[in-house]
Amino acid sequence: MFKSLLFLFIIIFSSQTKLIAQQKSTYIKAGFLYDSKNNVLLKNKLIQIQGKKIVSIGEFKSLPKNSEVIDLTAYTVLPGLIDAHTHVLFSQEANEDFAEHSIHSLTMESDALRVLRGSKRAKSYLEEGITSIKDIGNSGLYLDVALRDAINEGTIEGPRIFASGPILAANGGQVYGVLPKHQDIIDLEYRIITSPEDGKNAVREHVNQNVDIIKICADNIPNKTYLTINEIKSIVSTAHFYNLKVTAHCVTNQSAWNAIEAGVDGIEHGFNMADSTLVKMAEKQIFLVPTENSKSYMYTYAKLANYNEDELEWIDDYFDRMKKRLQSAINKGVPIVAGSDNYTDIKVSRGKSSKDMFRYYLEAGMKPLDILQSSTYISAFQLGKENEIGCIKPAANADIIAVKGDVMNDFISTIENVVFVMKDGEIYTNKTD
Numbered sequence: 001m002f003k004s005l006l007f008l009f010i011i012i013f014s015s016q017t018k019l020i021a022q023q024k025s026t027y028i029k030a031g032f033l034y035d036s037k038n039n040v041l042l043k044n045k046l047i048q049i050q051g052k053k054i055v056s057i058g059e060f061k062s063l064p065k066n067s068e069v070i071d072l073t074a075y076t077v078l079p080g081l082i083d084a085h086t087h088v089l090f091s092q093e094a095n096e097d098f099a100e101h102s103i104h105s106l107t108m109e110s111d112a113l114r115v116l117r118g119s120k121r122a123k124s125y126l127e128e129g130i131t132s133i134k135d136i137g138n139s140g141l142y143l144d145v146a147l148r149d150a151i152n153e154g155t156i157e158g159p160r161i162f163a164s165g166p167i168l169a170a171n172g173g174q175v176y177g178v179l180p181k182h183q184d185i186i187d188l189e190y191r192i193i194t195s196p197e198d199g200k201n202a203v204r205e206h207v208n209q210n211v212d213i214i215k216i217c218a219d220n221i222p223n224k225t226y227l228t229i230n231e232i233k234s235i236v237s238t239a240h241f242y243n244l245k246v247t248a249h250c251v252t253n254q255s256a257w258n259a260i261e262a263g264v265d266g267i268e269h270g271f272n273m274a275d276s277t278l279v280k281m282a283e284k285q286i287f288l289v290p291t292e293n294s295k296s297y298m299y300t301y302a303k304l305a306n307y308n309e310d311e312l313e314w315i316d317d318y319f320d321r322m323k324k325r326l327q328s329a330i331n332k333g334v335p336i337v338a339g340s341d342n343y344t345d346i347k348v349s350r351g352k353s354s355k356d357m358f359r360y361y362l363e364a365g366m367k368p369l370d371i372l373q374s375s376t377y378i379s380a381f382q383l384g385k386e387n388e389i390g391c392i393k394p395a396a397n398a399d400i401i402a403v404k405g406d407v408m409n410d411f412i413s414t415i416e417n418v419v420f421v422m423k424d425g426e427i428y429t430n431k432t433d
């Protein structure tokens with residue numbers, strides 16, 4: 001009896017070691033490799049990949065004979081990019097009103113149609129080398145979670161999604177002008193919080209639906225309602241108990257201050273923050289996702305929205321203010337995380353449209369490598385995922401892209417020229433010569 005068991009054990013054990021030995025390595029020869037943690041470009045590095053993971057980083061000379069090689073010596077190799085602020089289940093025309101479009105979508109677009117449309121938008125990120133997105137709300141009742149699961153199980157192709165589920169907000173959410181008797185429509189898009197205790201319940205509901213992150217609206221501008229500090233505190237402590245980060249949409253300085261007091265991990269937008277608020281963010285190392293656009297994007301938008309072409313001087317002023325705001329946050333030491341928040345149809349794919357954030361950050365004075373770090377390592381670190389994504393190092397996921405051009409001196413056309421995309425060890429794009 002004992003002998004036969006031992007025999008069986010040996011068979012199982014030896015077949016398992018055989019399986020491990022059979023898993024072949026693939027090697028990438030990178031002309032330049034971006035080390036996102038140290039924010040430097042390294043020359044001529046060899047990346048070893050096994051299955052979905054990166055195994056080692058070495059020199060070209062350590063390449064074993066007869067191994068499978070992807071030659072990216074003519075390119076710069078980067079970790080898959082991360083867009084930390086997306087809404088793939090939402091799209092409106094430039095001339096459409098947000099509230100009216102939301103009501104239209106909630107009452108006349110079925111969940112099935114909404115997810116199918118969203119899946120196409122999600123896939124377009126992958127094509128642009130954005131292998132992870134933080135999709136934070138305006139996505140119906142957990143349609144973002146469904147999309148994430150469909151991608152993870154291989155039913156459809158798309159980026160890695162970190163899904164928030166419905167945004168936690170005070171009465172009315174961000175959809176303004178809805179009559180009292182139709183407020184139940186809002187419950188299809190936002191989780192309305194009525195007390196600190198309810199905030200706790202809302203987080204638990206979200207945990208039960210397997211969200212990856214909690215998004216709140218600290219204010220609901222142009223609706224006048226906002227969450228109280230005690231409500232946000234209750235949301236944050238419950239979310240942290242379940243190991244989830246909390247990020248807060250803030251338009252006003254007061255709501256950002258409230259959110260920071262209550263212990264959130266990040267601020268989205270932060271359009272009107274006072275210096276004292278930024279100082280506090282830097283002290284607590286709370287991240288900021290500045291969701292702005294380049295000048296050329298704003299002109300495209302204005303045209304699509306049928307704004308009067310003779311009255312566009314405000315764009316320059318607006319841009320100058322945005323630039324100052326970003327510089328002020330950077331100078332004070334606030335961690336900057338790159339996010340697009342592009343949900344308007346500007347007649348290119350969503351992924352392409354979202355890449356405008358790179359142009360904005362550059363125009364606003366950030367250096368190319370700092371922009372890359374904000375869209376890789378810092379973004380991953382602030383999610384608590386820096387060992388898995390946003391960096392090319394042993395044991396991380398094999399999310400690897402290559403761009404053609406000079407990252408340092410010709411950043412925009414280089415970051416737009418993605419020639420190779422790998423996610424989880426699988427190649428999605430290979431346009432190398």
Ligand SMILES: [Zn+2]
Pocket residue numbers: 085087341
């Ligand atoms: Zn947004």
